[in-house]
Amino acid sequence: MAKLRRWLGLAPASIIIIGLFGGSLGYGIAQSLGWLPFLGQRQLSLAAYRNVLAGEQLGSQWWQALLFSLWVSLAATLGSALICLGLLSSIAERQQQYRGLSTISNLHLAIPHSVWAMALLLVLSQSGIFARLGFALGWLDQPSDFPVLVRDRWGSGIILAYITKEVPFLLLLGLASLHQQGRDYLLVAQSLGANRWQRVRLVLWPLLAPSLIGGSLLVFSFIFGAYEVPALVGVRYPEMLATMALELFLNPDLQARAEGMAVSLLMSLIILAVIGLAWRWRRAEHQP
Amino acid sequence: MSYRIIVWVLALILLVPIAIFLVYAFAQGWFFPALWPERWDSALFLRQLADPQLRRAFGQSLIIATGVSMLALMFGYPAARVLELQTFRGRGLIYGLFFLPTVVPSVATGIGLNIVFLRLGLAGTLLGVMLVHLIPVLPYVVLTLGSSFARYDRNYEHQAAVLGASPWFVFWRVSVPMLLPSLVVAGVLAFLISWSQYVLSLLIGGGKIITLPMLLFSAASGGNQSLIASLSLIFITPLLLLLGLVARYLGSPATGATPRP
Numbered sequence: 001m002a003k004l005r006r007w008l009g010l011a012p013a014s015i016i017i018i019g020l021f022g023g024s025l026g027y028g029i030a031q032s033l034g035w036l037p038f039l040g041q042r043q044l045s046l047a048a049y050r051n052v053l054a055g056e057q058l059g060s061q062w063w064q065a066l067l068f069s070l071w072v073s074l075a076a077t078l079g080s081a082l083i084c085l086g087l088l089s090s091i092a093e094r095q096q097q098y099r100g101l102s103t104i105s106n107l108h109l110a111i112p113h114s115v116w117a118m119a120l121l122l123v124l125s126q127s128g129i130f131a132r133l134g135f136a137l138g139w140l141d142q143p144s145d146f147p148v149l150v151r152d153r154w155g156s157g158i159i160l161a162y163i164t165k166e167v168p169f170l171l172l173l174g175l176a177s178l179h180q181q182g183r184d185y186l187l188v189a190q191s192l193g194a195n196r197w198q199r200v201r202l203v204l205w206p207l208l209a210p211s212l213i214g215g216s217l218l219v220f221s222f223i224f225g226a227y228e229v230p231a232l233v234g235v236r237y238p239e240m241l242a243t244m245a246l247e248l249f250l251n252p253d254l255q256a257r258a259e260g261m262a263v264s265l266l267m268s269l270i271i272l273a274v275i276g277l278a279w280r281w282r283r284a285e286h287q288p
Numbered sequence: 289m290s291y292r293i294i295v296w297v298l299a300l301i302l303l304v305p306i307a308i309f310l311v312y313a314f315a316q317g318w319f320f321p322a323l324w325p326e327r328w329d330s331a332l333f334l335r336q337l338a339d340p341q342l343r344r345a346f347g348q349s350l351i352i353a354t355g356v357s358m359l360a361l362m363f364g365y366p367a368a369r370v371l372e373l374q375t376f377r378g379r380g381l382i383y384g385l386f387f388l389p390t391v392v393p394s395v396a397t398g399i400g401l402n403i404v405f406l407r408l409g410l411a412g413t414l415l416g417v418m419l420v421h422l423i424p425v426l427p428y429v430v431l432t433l434g435s436s437f438a439r440y441d442r443n444y445e446h447q448a449a450v451l452g453a454s455p456w457f458v459f460w461r462v463s464v465p466m467l468l469p470s471l472v473v474a475g476v477l478a479f480l481i482s483w484s485q486y487v488l489s490l491l492i493g494g495g496k497i498i499t500l501p502m503l504l505f506s507a508a509s510g511g512n513q514s515l516i517a518s519l520s521l522i523f524i525t526p527l528l529l530l531l532g533l534v535a536r537y538l539g540s541p542a543t544g545a546t547p548r549p
Contacts, residue, residue, distance in 0.1 A: 006374055009366035010382060013426055016363060021389045021397060021423050028400030091291045101291070103535060104298045109547060110531050111302070112484035114501055115520045119305030122312055122513060127320040129308060135321035143320055164301060165549075172547045215549075218391065222549040225393025227487050228501075232508050242395045246487070249399050264396040275391055 025265075032261035036254070048258040052266065058259060061244065068238040069267075072155045072230070073223040076162035081216045083163065084170040088178065088208060089200045093186050098175045105175075108168035117161045117232040124149040124157065150233045157233035158240075166219045173215040174208050182207050210282070217278045221271040241267040306524070312517030336518045342503060346522065349483060349499040351414060356421045357429075357478035361471060363422075364429035371430070372437035386427040390548075397423055398491035405492050412496035420492045421482045428481065429474045431546040436470035469537040476534050480527055481548070 034045045051058045123129045131146040140146055150157030182204070189203045227242040234240065239247075241263060249260030312318075313333050315325030336342055367386075371379060389397070401420055402411070410416030444466065448458045464471065486501040493499070500523050507515045 002374075006370050006376060009370035012363040013367035013430060014382065014385065016419075016422050016426060017385055017389060020401065020419060021392070023404060024397040024400030024423075025392075026400075027404050028396065031400075031403065087294055091294065095291045100295045101298070104295055104302065106547075107531060107535070108298065108302055110480055110527050111305075111524060112480075112501070112527075114484065114486060114504055115524050116305070118504065118508060118516050118520050119308060121508075122308050122517065123305070132321050132323050136323050168298065169547050169549050219549045221391045225395060227393070227395050232505070242393060245395050245399065249402075261399055264393070264399050268392050268396045271391055271393070 025268075028261050028265055032258055032265055034258055036258075048255070048262040049266075051255075052259055052262045062241075062263065064238055065241045065244045065263075068155065069224055069240045069242075072158050072162075072240060073220050075155075076159045076166065076223050077216050077220040079159065079163045080166040080170055080219060081212060083167050084174055085205075085208065085212065087167075087171065088174050089204050092178055092182055092204055093190070093199070096183060098179065102172060102175050105168035105171045108165070109172070111165075112228075113161070113165060113226070114228045114232060116165055117157075117229045120157060120161050120164075121150050121233055124160070125151075151235050153235060153238060155230075155234060155238070155240075158230050161229050161233055162219075162223050166223075169219065170212060170215045173211040177207055177211040214278070214282075217274060221274060224274075225267055225271055306521075309517040309521045312514050313521055315514065332514055333518050333521075336515070336522065341498070342519075342522070345498045345500050345503050348414065348497055349501075350526075352417050352421065352489075352497075352499065353479045353482040355414070355418045356425055356482040357475045359418065360422060360425045360429040360478040361475055364426055364433055364474065365471075368430045368433035368437050372434045373440070373442060386430050389423050390427045394424060394485070394487045398488045402491045406494070411492055412494040414497060416492050417489055417497050417499075418482075420488045421485055423488070424485070425478045425481045428546050428548060429478050432474040432477060433467070433470055435546065436467060440466065472534055473537050476530050477546075477548075479530060483527065 032048050034041060034043060034047060052062050053059060055062075121128070125131070126143040126146045126148065128146075131140065131143055134140045134146060149160070185203050185207065186199055189199045194202065225242055227246055230240040230243050234243065245260050245264040245267060247260070248256045248263060251257065251260070311325065314328050314330055316327045316329040318325035367382075371382060398420070405411040405416050405420070408416075410419065445458050445462050448462045449455075453461070484501065485499075486505060489497060489499045490502060493502075500519070504516070504519045504523060507519050
């Protein structure tokens with residue numbers, strides 16, 4: 001009876017996730033292999049993957065998008081993790097409660113990425129607020145003197161949008177692990193004569209590392225696969241994998257659809273591999 | 289840096305964009321390099337508010353996000369309850385199942401489901417869009433409710449049952465009031481994720497369902513800055529209102545809101 005009730009409780013949510021999420025993955029894989037039964041196409045082939053990975057034009061597009069996605073995700077993840085670590089280490093010793101900081105960080109999380117990207121565009125574009133300020137201060141004579149910070153080929157607009165958005169996220173995770181007894185350990189270390197650097201390295205870092213590393217991996221995998229921000233403040237070339245996948249998929253050519261699916265699945269595979277490695281690493285760490 | 293400075297800087301980073309949207313939305317004839325607009329005019333913003341396309345998009349976004357958060361609470365509550373209050377084999381596996389959709393990009397799930405939903409007749413319908421929004425939403429609702437079930441004391445329920453309360457009565461008069469902050473926060477989180485969703489709505493809505501993010505995207509490619517600013521304001525106002533309502537719960541660990549990148 002208890003067993004039945006247990007499965008009844010789990011069933012609705014699990015069916016939705018297995019059905020929709022599993023279905024989408026299964027169907028995506030089938031279609032990327034060229035299985036389109038309603039079009040009479042039932043022959044499985046790796047053509048889409050071959051084109052994406054080694055095709056003449058698509059191949060180079062894929063590798064460039066992969067490199068660009070890696071660059072953007074790594075830069076934004078490292079940037080936000082370092083800023084978060086710096087902020088937390090500067091306050092951990094004196095602060096007893098973090099209610100204000102966690103409320104404001106939570107409010108940050110509520111702003112959609114797309115709206116955030118638009119704000120960045122209005123502030124940093126060549127006729128934006130900063131350019132106007134620069135002109136008023138006499139630093140530039142015309143809009144084109146202002147550096148291209150959004151919609152630029154290095155993705156700095158994308159990276160900046162993500163850093164400002166992900167610092168509050170990582171702060172929240174870090175605060176949760178500081179919350180418990182972080183300050184006590186730091187005070188003990190201090191009274192035992194540890195200097196500031198030793199306290200950060202030997203007390204604060206071990207306390208924060210699990211949540212910050214875990215959070216950074218989530219941030220990395222999110223940025224690596226997200227579409228909105230690169231679509232709004234990125235350029236067409238170089239593009240990220242998510243924009244490449246969606247563009248291919250929305251192409252009326254059916255072969256391009258299969259290739260779009262192949263790109264999106266390969267992208268997901270990379271993310272899952274990163275998450276899986278992190279998982280194994282954590283388990284290995286925890287085993288004595 | 290001191291704690292207070294950090295809090296103030298973060299608050300500023302949050303408020304400045306909103307102020308800038310306000311300026312861009314209500315400025316008239318504000319050309320580069322003017323620092324301050326020549327005059328203020330609410331005509332464009334009001335015209336936006338009255339625009340039938342915008343009203344329709346707002347309505348559809350509202351229906352979808354409300355529906356999604358209801359459905360997610362309905363399905364998420366029993367799952368979170370079982371996962372946290374009982375120990376059984378396969379529990380970790382099911383948590384893993386709920387974790388996966390939070391890391392697989394919505395471009396991938398949307399592309400995979402596009403044709404399935406077309407075949408099922410769900411593409412271009414409100415129900416179809418709501419269902420597909422459940423993929424990113426449901427895991428967060430389960431995780432959020434789960435973390436508050438982890439510190440939930442079932443003895444109150446037993447007490448009520450011993451005193452003769454029916455299961456339904458126990459649910460409404462004991463469980464729901466005790467978990468209310470977490471339920472409210474999970475519902476708001478669900479609303480927020482659904483409200484901000486672009487890719488899945490685009491791929492499943494099939495041009496028939498138009499939501500606010502789609503209008504924002506088309507404004508962004510059009511490049512009209514005051515239109516972008518008006519739409520952004522309209523887009524975030526409901527979110528800020530909702531958050532204002534639950535702000536006092538958000539900072540407390542007992543509510544257990546699961547943060548999301």
